[in-house]
Amino acid sequence: MKTQSTSTRDRLISNAARLFRRTGYHGTGLAQVLADSKSPKGSLYHHFPDGKSDLAMAAASWVSAGMIRIIDVSFKDADTFADGATTFCYKLAKLFESGDDWQACPISAMLFDGPGNDKFRDHADQLLTSWSAQTAEHGRRLGMDRAEADATSELLLMTIQGAWTLARARKSADVIRRIPVHLFG
């Protein structure tokens, strides 16, 4: 009971994620998501009863899961935290360049919703925190104490976040690759 249904659902999520990264939440129309996914409107509202916001939440979660995977892969074979962080940044730079357009950070795009919408904000907060927590876990595994792991992970992730924005403005991922040099000398 799933080959067709999950396929449509997944197509909606991945296309929505891609479009939200490119033009933001408000800048992306459902018509475009539908067209790219080759799905009718009825399917969208079947899989995501709350419509656009529902879809955006799912897209953010989907992107976040991919990011967690990248973190794990980057740190898995690293001997030091700095090594893992360097691999992580290089993978992100590659990811940044992979699209034919210069995308925004997947999560920050979602933060641009109305101020009253705490549902979005809370979700984004939770996802960003999970990235930091996952990175910190690798830090502890590589010999840091909890406080140092938390602080370093937070610094790394916020720097990446900012570098991604700069990279978008400059149309160049160089600034992302330079992060490890900046932070770990």
Added chain:
Amino acid sequence: MKTQSTSTRDRLISNAARLFRRTGYHGTGLAQVLADSKSPKGSLYHHFPDGKSDLAMAAASWVSAGMIRIIDVSFKDADTFADGATTFCYKLAKLFESGDDWQACPISAMLFDGPGNDKFRDHADQLLTSWSAQTAEHGRRLGMDRAEADATSELLLMTIQGAWTLARARKSADVIRRIPVHLFG
């Protein structure tokens, strides 16, 4: 010939900047800008013939000028770069908390336009670069060589950029205040 006209123009710019920060470029309707500015549509298209995009460019420049001013004030009486950077971060944290809503970084909000729109992206790039250049100048004045000043300024500003995003997700400016501790120990 300006008391009225510049007043209307300024009201449009400042209100547009505030709304773009809150809900982004696409998420802000001209109707709301007009209502908050208590100006009719005709005035907007008189002062900004190209409409919304024109207004956004002006709003970004206006915000950027304010940011340059904050940088100068923060570093003016500082004995070391770290001192100036600390003051800068504390001022920004205060600014972040000053609104009744949690705003986005002024410039990054503008990056969310269509991928083909290089006019926006180039302008944002130029403004962000001017912040970095201004900060680097203070660094050199405080004894850094050019390379160190450039690198440190870039790191500081990209960290602030990312911290601002995190702060928005968390509804707390603490992470902005923690930057100097992270970077300068």
Added chain:
DNA sequence: ACACGACTAGACCAATCAGTCTAGCCCCGA
């Protein structure tokens, strides 16, 4: 063979979007 739920399909809607246009106000120089 039948029915039922999951899903697809797209017509349709009110609201809102950015942008255009004409009318008129108001001030200032002649």
Added chain:
DNA sequence: TCGGGGCTAGACTGATTGGTCTAGTCGTGT
């Protein structure tokens, strides 16, 4: 006092928005 340009004022338009609704298809369990 008249004329004209800078500016205000808002009605209006066509396109697009997110969302609703009904009809119908398809697969499956009975």
